[in-house]
Amino acid sequence: MTPSSPELARLVVCEVAPGSGPVLELGPGTGAITEALLARGVRECDLTLLELSSGFASMLKRRYPNARVVCADAAQLRRLKLFDANGAAAAVSGLPLLAMSSRQVFAVLSGAFAQLRAHGALYQFTYGPRCPVPRAILDRLGLEYVRIGGVRWNLPPASVYRITRRHRPALAAD
Numbered sequence: 001m002t003p004s005s006p007e008l009a010r011l012v013v014c015e016v017a018p019g020s021g022p023v024l025e026l027g028p029g030t031g032a033i034t035e036a037l038l039a040r041g042v043r044e045c046d047l048t049l050l051e052l053s054s055g056f057a058s059m060l061k062r063r064y065p066n067a068r069v070v071c072a073d074a075a076q077l078r079r080l081k082l083f084d085a086n087g088a089a090a091a092v093s094g095l096p097l098l099a100m101s102s103r104q105v106f107a108v109l110s111g112a113f114a115q116l117r118a119h120g121a122l123y124q125f126t127y128g129p130r131c132p133v134p135r136a137i138l139d140r141l142g143l144e145y146v147r148i149g150g151v152r153w154n155l156p157p158a159s160v161y162r163i164t165r166r167h168r169p170a171l172a173a174d
Contacts, residue, residue, distance in 0.1 A: 004094060004125070004158075008151045009036035011160045012092050012123050015148065016040060021089035024048050024082065024115055026074045026108070029056055031063060033092055048082050050074055075104050077111025087117040093124045097132035106137050113141065113165065122163040123148075127156045133163065142166045 004012070009032045016023060018041030028034050028049045038044060047067035051057040057071035072080060074095055082088070091112050097105050112122050126132040131145045138144065144166045150159040 004032040005151065005154045006032070006036070008125060008154045008158050008160070009033045010039075011149050011151055012094075012125050013037050013040050013042075015121070015123065015162065016042060016090045016092065018042050021086065021117075022046050022048060022083055024050065024088045024091040024112070026050050026077075026091060026093040026112065027052070027095040028060060029053075029094060031060060033094055034060070034064065034067075037092070048088070050077065050082075074111065075107040077108065078114050080111075080115075082115055088115050088120060089117060090120055091116055091122045093122060095124075097124065098126060098128050102134060102137065105133060106140070109133060109137060109141055109143065109163070113143070118165070120164075123160060124163060125158050125160045127158050131161050131163075133161075138163075 012033050013036045023037060023042055023046055025034060025047060028051055044064055044066040049060050049067055049069045050072055051060060052073050054071050057069050061069045095108060124132060142165055143163055145161045145163045148160050148162050
């Protein structure tokens with residue numbers, strides 16, 4: 001697996017507001033998206049980096065000493081208590097959802113949204129031609145997505161999606 005290009009990393013984090021609160025990064029690997037978050041103005045102490053590889057986790061702890069680095073499987077995210085009752089403002093993900101089973105994707109998404117604030121969003125990139133979360137999983141979790149852009153010159157070309165909870169419009173008073 002190669003690191004995300006700087007252009008892709010910038011697109012993944014383009015809607016993450018600096019100062020909005022904690023940010024959860026799933027699968028930071030070598031830290032390409034982490035660097036884009038920091039360049040965007042997110043404080044290192046507001047980052048929680050969830051990494052499966054103990055080697056990458058050790059490297060991330062050295063590189064980002066003020067971030068919280070958690071060595072764990074993102075499919076076990078629901079079992080972790082990472083944030084206070086307010087939750088994370090946003091989550092960004094470089095996880096290869098297309099290579100995961102539906103059960104794993106469900107576990108990752110349900111866990112991520114358990115960690116997010118009510119109006120928090122998950123930003124996910126993919127090398128596939130459409131949103132990497134199957135419609136059945138989105139529907140079961142009450143989620144929706146919007147493609148926020150793509151990087152054609154990335155190798156391979158990539159798209160970024162904002163995934164949020166489906167919010168029902170308020171009913172009009174009689």
